[in-house]
Amino acid sequence: MSDAPIVLGLNRTQDASACLMRGAQLLWAIQKERLTRRKHHWGALGDVRDFYRPRLPWPERPVDILVECYSSDAELARLPQHERELAEAALLAPAWRRARLSHHLAHAYSAFPPSPFQEAAVMIVDGQGSPVAELTERWDGAAAAPRDWREVSSFYRADRERIDCVGKQLWDRDDARLVGLGMFYFLLTQAIFPGEGNEGKVMGLAPHGRAGALGMPALGVDGASVTIPARWRPLAQERARFRYAA
Structure with missing residues (x-):
């Protein structure tokens, strides 16, 4: 039997998913929506008990390392309940270890390691990710930032040894002053398509549009920061x- 560690990855929130590995060998990876048949199904207490544990193949050995990702919602506050669920499922080895990834760092790890590149610049554009207080990567700007501000874009230098954060744009959570390219796509998506998770459709349609069709101002771009002119908010x-299809 291989002595490589059994590693369980859990995305607890948006587009919930799970992945199981034995060392570098992938055993399985699946999104929750494939089990529940509900698109973009969010994570919740009971996922391990109700979906992952009974419906997926597990090795005889328990899990040695748990890797978790949370988003900007309140699910992290339920951490003790999630831990009890894992204990009740008898999944964890006695000396198990945990690694927790903040939201944008998890995006970076999902993008770069499967790529064919030995090194790359990685840009993460999101509606909003983790609050500064929950960032798990080293970033020089974190010390001076308010703890409740949230990441809206992140920039990394990546190679096969490490992924280093070199910059972020943060949002102060003022709903009257939304910022970031990801939030701009969120506003447009909500105007066009009902429900959630349709930003990819807007990105796919964007090359077919005419930039000046509505006579609206361009987004403000200052280095790594993107601002949304006030005129866009009422239009969206x-x-x-x-x-x-209204």
């Missing part, structure tokens, strides 16, 4: 005007 709220 005209959902009856833009709603697809």
Whole structure:
């Protein structure tokens, strides 16, 4: 029997998923939506008990390392309940270890390691990720930032040995002043498509559009920071005007 560690990865929140590895060997990886048949199904207490444990193949050995990712929602506050669920499922080895990844760092690890590149610059563009207080990577700007501000874009230098954060744009959580390219796509998506998780459709349609069709100002770009001119906010709220298949 291989003595390579059994590693369980759990994305606890948006587009919930699980992955099991034996050392560098992938045993399985699946999104929760494939088990529940509900697109973009969020993570919740009971996922391990109700979906992953009974419906997926597990090795005889328990899990040695647990890798978790949370987003900007309140699920992290339920950490004790999640730990009890894992204990009740008898999944963890007595001396198990944990690694927790903040949201954008998890995006970076999902993008670079499977790529064919030996080194790369990695840019993560998101609606919003983890609060500064929950960042798990080293970033020089974190010490001076308010703990409740959230990452909206992150920039990394990556090679096959490490992934280092070189910059971030943060949002102060002021709903009257939204920032970031990811949040801009979120606003447009909500105007066009109902529900959640449709930003990819807007990105796919973007090359077919005309940039000046509505006479709106361009986004503000200053280095790594993107701001959204105030005129876009009321326009994005005209959902009856833009709603697809309304």
